[in-house]
Amino acid sequence: MNTPALSAVRPALFERPSFAVGDRVRVSQRAPIGHYRVPIYLRGIAGVVARIIEPAFVDNEEEGYGRNAGSKRYYYRVAFAMTDLWNGYTGSPNDELQIEIIESWLEQI
DSSP: OOOOOGGGSOOOTTSSOSSOTTOEEEEOOOOOSSOOSSOGGGTTOEEEEEEEEEEEEEOHHHHHTTOOTTOEEEEEEEEEEHHHHSTTOOSOTTOEEEEEEEGGGEEEO
């Protein structure tokens, strides 16, 4: 009988981070009703994953509405160029905003 090695076993959904440090991501442009932890001004904006926050945490948006059942997702610290966020920004072109965002709000570019 030919049994696959353990390394060939695929992890369950959300068991491993979906993104890596340095990945370009875009914040989803969803407009859900209710309280969500992603500022409106970031929706649709591209940034770069600066850090993976480990371990995975309970999805607090789903938890807040009683729909979670303990599932966990990763958060990422994402860096956004200030010039991409604010028209006419006059600060240093190296200025950036870093914010932690749950992976369900991020899309691969």
